[in-house]
Amino acid sequence: MPKRVISKVRRWAAGKRAFVVLAAGFGLAWVGLTLFGTTMVYTSTEAFCATSCHEMANNSNMEYIGSSHDRNRTGVRANCVDCHVPHAPIPLYIAKMGALNDLWSHHVTKSVDTREKFEAQRPKMAQRVWTYMKGNDSRECRHCHSPANMDPDKQSPVAVARHEKGKREKLTCVDCHFGLTHHEPRSGPGPQELDVDRSLIPRSAIF
Numbered sequence: 001m002p003k004r005v006i007s008k009v010r011r012w013a014a015g016k017r018a019f020v021v022l023a024a025g026f027g028l029a030w031v032g033l034t035l036f037g038t039t040m041v042y043t044s045t046e047a048f049c050a051t052s053c054h055e056m057a058n059n060s061n062m063e064y065i066g067s068s069h070d071r072n073r074t075g076v077r078a079n080c081v082d083c084h085v086p087h088a089p090i091p092l093y094i095a096k097m098g099a100l101n102d103l104w105s106h107h108v109t110k111s112v113d114t115r116e117k118f119e120a121q122r123p124k125m126a127q128r129v130w131t132y133m134k135g136n137d138s139r140e141c142r143h144c145h146s147p148a149n150m151d152p153d154k155q156s157p158v159a160v161a162r163h164e165k166g167k168r169e170k171l172t173c174v175d176c177h178f179g180l181t182h183h184e185p186r187s188g189p190g191p192q193e194l195d196v197d198r199s200l201i202p203r204s205a206i207f
């Protein structure tokens with residue numbers, strides 16, 4: 001049966017029709033790629049991440065507004081996307097698939113749709129972010145902050161001393177810098193207490 005169908009289609013698409021089929025194929029691929037690209041770009045905007053659902057707008061975004069990464073002396077900012085969305089294509093696609101979980105929780109389980117529920121879930125959510133960032137040696141932070149370019153003469157003596165210590169102890173940025181843009185969870189372990197497979201972190205990347 002499938003063989004007969006295939007040969008029927010072959011006969012139908014032979015000759016001049018082949019061009020029509022080819023053109024339609026290109027057309028469909030073009031529409032598909034455009035839709036895919038637009039979705040990727042649109043879901044990576046600050047407007048989408050910060051305010052398109054009340055879960056983020058009323059919690060994470062309110063906490064972020066006015067924090068040092070939103071408002072500072074120079075006006076250079078890091079928004080939700082800069083810290084939470086990977087820049088390399090493969091990790092980006094994986095992260096986008098993971099975000100389907102957010103859709104599920106927004107529409108179906110409604111697990112963080114009130115302030116109380118958000119606070120109750122915060123330790124778990126924060127631990128998830130810390131584990132992720134520890135696992136990739138705070139890759140998103142390093143997209144902007146390069147330890148090699150930090151001028152010790154321009155940093156506070158405490159910062160210089162702690163950064164040396166961090167290097168010796170193979171700690172990563174979020175081990176020490178947490179609760180920077182969001183409220184710190186009231187319970188649960190902090191990033192340094194979380195066990196993460198350090199072998200996932202490339203040696204060359206440890207600062």
Ligand code: HEC
Pocket residue numbers: 068069072073074075076077078079082083138140141142143144145173174177180
């Ligand atoms: C898009 C670029 C960008 C990304 C990504 C980024 N930062 Fe920053 N960060 C900045 C800029 C710009 C400043 C300086 C703000 C100022 O002028 O005070 C800053 C300041 C800081 C400071 C000093 C100010 C403070 O509040 O103590 C720390 C610490 C810091 N960042 C840590 C981090 C960590 C940790 C991450 C990852 C979770 C991160 N940054 C991600 C750009 C970025």
Ligand code: HEC
Pocket residue numbers: 138141142145146147154155156158159162163165166167171172173174175176177207
């Ligand atoms: C061992 C803990 C530790 C680690 C690991 C660590 N920091 Fe820090 N960092 C500190 C401390 C402590 C300060 C000083 C805070 C202060 O003076 O209030 C600091 C200060 C800073 C500042 C502000 C510097 C200034 O003088 O204004 C930036 C930016 C910063 N860290 C970024 C990073 C980044 C990016 C990473 C990862 C590559 C990182 N830190 C890793 C502890 C750490």
Ligand code: HEC
Pocket residue numbers: 049050056060061064069078079080081082083084122125126127129130174177178179180181182183184
């Ligand atoms: C400078 C980097 C940075 C920026 C900018 C940032 N985040 Fe985060 N985010 C983190 C880190 C680090 C954590 C882990 C918890 C912590 O340390 O506060 C986190 C945790 C979270 C969590 C888990 C719940 C919690 O409070 O811990 C959510 C949800 C979240 N971020 C959403 C957002 C949204 C939405 C924005 C933009 C409005 C944003 N983040 C901006 C770094 C950032």
